[in-house]
Amino acid sequence: MNDDLVPPPLRREDLLRAAAEAGYVVSERLLETLRSQGLVPRPRRTANNGVRPVWSYPAGADGQLVAVMAYRARTKDPATLRALLWLDGHAIDTATGREALAAVLDQTCRELENALTAEAERLGEAGPGSRDRALESLAGQLSGRRGSHALPRRVRVKAADRADAVVRLLRAFAFGEQQGVSEDDALMAERVLGISPGRRDRVADAGPWLTGPAAELFKFGASVTSLPAIAGSVAAAGDDELERARVLAQTLAAGLALASRVLDEATGSANRAGLQAVSDLAGEPFVRLLMVGLATSLISRGYAEQLEHVTAAAGRFQPLLGNLDRVLEMPASTVARNLRRAEPEVRASATRLIDAALDGRLKPGPAAGI
Structure with a gap:
């Protein structure tokens, strides 16, 4: 050697x-x-x-x-830090990573339940229905919040509709509750989340990515992608399953965030296809851990093939950055000459992407999400 x-x-x-x-x-x-x-x-x-x-x-x-x-x-919690280090591929073994990630998810579940209990006490509520009223109160506060920790407001929605949607979303995805949700209510929830453009926006020859009954999202979410379901899947996952989820979650988050930036810049419109929330949150430490848990839950329930298909589709945007880097290395006269030959719509999209690349708007955030 x-x-x-x-x-x-x-x-x-x-x-x-x-x-x-x-x-x-x-x-x-x-x-x-x-x-x-x-x-x-x-x-x-x-x-x-x-x-x-x-x-x-x-x-x-x-x-x-x-x-x-x-x-x-961002955090001094040892379990969260161990989980993040494992996620990034540092010297943390899979068993330790699983234990840390499960601890973070379990603690989050407890904090949510404690928040409901505290809100019920603040309201002076007790007995049957107190939990529902506390949840409605918290949802109203969350939906009306402004500032950096507020819900996104990418689609205009009435305050009452926003609060009702937040209640349903919390029931399904935070607490794993099955509930009867009408199609209209489910569509309103998609508007509140900012993903509703995904039902109508087309990109080139690709159709909308958000298809099927909106109400099915709540049924699926409560049983597969809710916080309790994710926590249970992580705790029960084998090493191979968890490592597969780690890689897929990392790739998917980066791919979707890049896809959102590329689509917004290429089309000149914000939140094209309803993916801007992914771009905004993909680097947040807790969201990154949540993505691993989500991937673990999907894999454990037989959705690995579908998850890999979505991940591969999101990854197709990555080569575009390399192509743009090569374009930026060309003489400006060559770039201008090539653009003049393109159709007007293609020329406009290419120009916006080149400008975005020059300004660094297509670059990913820090690898650690800080």
């Missing part, structure tokens, strides 16, 4: 230097805390310097420390 290809052992100083170069100050005490939480590998005794032992970290430990520090800007 060529010794030049073997990376030198990492010392504590190497990890601290990598963190400092990334803009993070890590003390020895914090490093020990991260080691004890299973967020940074422990060093091993690899040699002796006289009578003194020499301790080394495994390759990649420096990058893992930087990733931990980046995520700690």
